[in-house]
Amino acid sequence: MRGMPLLSVTMANPQVKPPPKATLADQAKALPNALPTALPKALPKALPKALPKALSKAQSKTQTKTKGSKVNRAWINDHVNDPYVKLAKREGYRARAAYKLKEIDETFGLIKPGHLVVDLGSVPGAWSQYLRRKFLPKPPTGGGAAGGASPSALNGTIIALDILSMEPIEGVVFLQGDFREADVLDRLVQQMAGRLADVVVSDMAPNLSGIDSADAARVEHLVELAIDFTQAHMKPQGALVAKVFHGSGYDALVKLFKQSFVTVKPVKPKASRDKSSETFLVGIGLKKDQASHP
C-alpha cells in the first residue's frame, strides 16, 4: 500500500504486464500515507499565494455585509422615524415628496386654480396628488363632499409624465415615456391641446451610477430639456421647478436658469433630507428672448 502511486502510469513495454490500475478506493486508502509526505512539500509553496487572497476575500465579504446592513438599518430607521413619512401616510400621499412641492408652492405661490401644470418624472405620484388636491373645488358651504368631485370638476389640468408606469390618479392625465425622446415630447404637446403650461415641475432624477461626472451630465441633460420645454410650451410669466443636485454641474445649471428666467431661486425644502445633495431651482418668468413661442 505504502508505495502505491496516487496516479496510475501507463507502461511503455507491451511485453511487461502493466500493474493493475489503482482504483479510486485504492487511491483514497493511500492518501493518509501519501499526504504526510506530500503536504509539507506542497503547502509552503501554495499557501503564501493562496492564503492572503482567501483571507482578503473573506474579509471584504464580511466588511461589505456589515457596512451594507448598517447602512440599510440606518436608512430604515431614518425612514420609519421620518415625520414626513408619517405625515404622508396620514394624509394619503404616495410619497413624502409631496411636502417638497407643497413648501415650494407655498413659498412662491406658483400654482393657482385654472392652471395647466406639467409634472415631469411623476411616479409614484405624490406631486400629482398634491396638484390634484390644489385643484379640487372648495366644498360647498352647507354640506356636500369635495372628495367625490368628478375629474371634470377639477379646477385645473395636470399632465403627468414618467418613464415608469403610474397608478392612476383621478383627474390626472398620465403619459408613460422617456422625456428625452422626441415622440414622447410630441405626445405630451398633443395632450396640451394647443394650451401653454402655467407651471412645469420636474422631479426627474436619472438612475445615478456613482460616477460624478457621468451623473452630473445626465442630470444636466434632463434639466436642459425641461428648460427647452418651458421655452417652447410655457406661458412667458410661467414657472419651472426642477430638481438638481449639488456637486459638479450645479453651477452650470444655475447659470442656465439665470439665462432663461427673470427670477431664479434655489430652494432646499425641509422635507428634502439634509443628507441628500438634492435641491430645487425655481425659475419664474421666461426672459423675453428665451421664449420660442409667440
Ligand SMILES: C[S@@+](CC[C@H](N)C(=O)[O-])C[C@H]1O[C@@H](n2cnc3c(N)ncnc32)[C@H](O)[C@@H]1O
Ligand atoms: C424622485 S422620482 C419622482 C417622485 C414624484 N415627484 C412624486 O412625487 O411621486 C423621479 C422620477 O423621475 C423619473 N424619470 C427619470 N428619468 C426620466 C425620464 N428621462 N423621463 C421620464 N421620467 C424620468 C423616474 O422614473 C422617477 O419615477
